[in-house]
Amino acid sequence: MVLKFFKTGYLAVKNAFSKTGSLLGNKLRNLFHNPIDEETLEHLEEILYEADLGVKTAMELTEKIKGYHKENSALKPNEYIDKLKEEVIGFLGTGIHELAEAPKDKGPTVILFIGVNGAGKTGSVAKISHLLVKEGKKVLVAAADTFRAGAIDQLEVWAGRLGLDIVRGKPGSDPSAVAFDAITAGKARGCDYILIDTAGRLQNKTHLMQELEKIKRTCNKVIPEAPHEILLILDANTGQNGLDQALIFRQYTPITGLVVTKLDGTAKGGIVIGAQRELGIPIKFISFGEGEEDIKPFETREFVDALFD
8 A cells, every 4th residue: 555645746846946956957058059069968967967966877868968969960958958858757767656554454654764864854754744644644753863862852843843643762762662662652542654763873884783673673573564664864965975875774774765855955956866876766755945844755757847947
């Protein structure tokens, strides 16, 4: 079973990219107004790489444009951009990657949120909880980032604002114990979803691996199929560093989806394309602000249109 979210539309994404999206589109239009030669195409690859699409994707798209130019050298600037958009949509696919939903007799659905500190985990827990509540789901959140008192307090503030049930531990307590208490409470209260915030320290990778494994085992003991989703939160501003972080996390735990955050800042947006292509993990949500409404399920076509406009 999957959960179907309301679509929030193209304008929300377009507004998020009001600076960075138009910057990329303008660069490409200016480039394609020049005669198309080897120098132009080298510059195209540079523009795409600088937009955080990744080396592999930038090279492949440049080769595709070379081919289109050989077939029809009279293409207009916007037609070259349309060809780029078509290729990117082909890379990413047009399906919407929805959240899994546990069967009623085997729930609640448990979602584990992982990622480095500062990537936006706690805010993502709150925003996705808000989407679920709008869909009529009963949600409980768990403040299992017990290594940062600020994270616990932040999630408690969100829970109060959004009317969510919350289970929290004391700072420094065992995160897996918080997860156990949350799932047990969620089952007893008839919750549909339990969203668990976790710590994100990468300084000690062995400790991180052990902690995540322990939380996962705890979830599985209470509900055999849990966690049903493991979402990695990726800060769009970190570019290639963010992809490197994702590779570290994937060494230690399977990841079912990505949530790309902070697309309203200086982020170039192309990281969304690079992340899905280079990591092979579906983008499930993109986030572009501080409010509870500033998140939406990832839809390829509207994202690509907004990014290249």
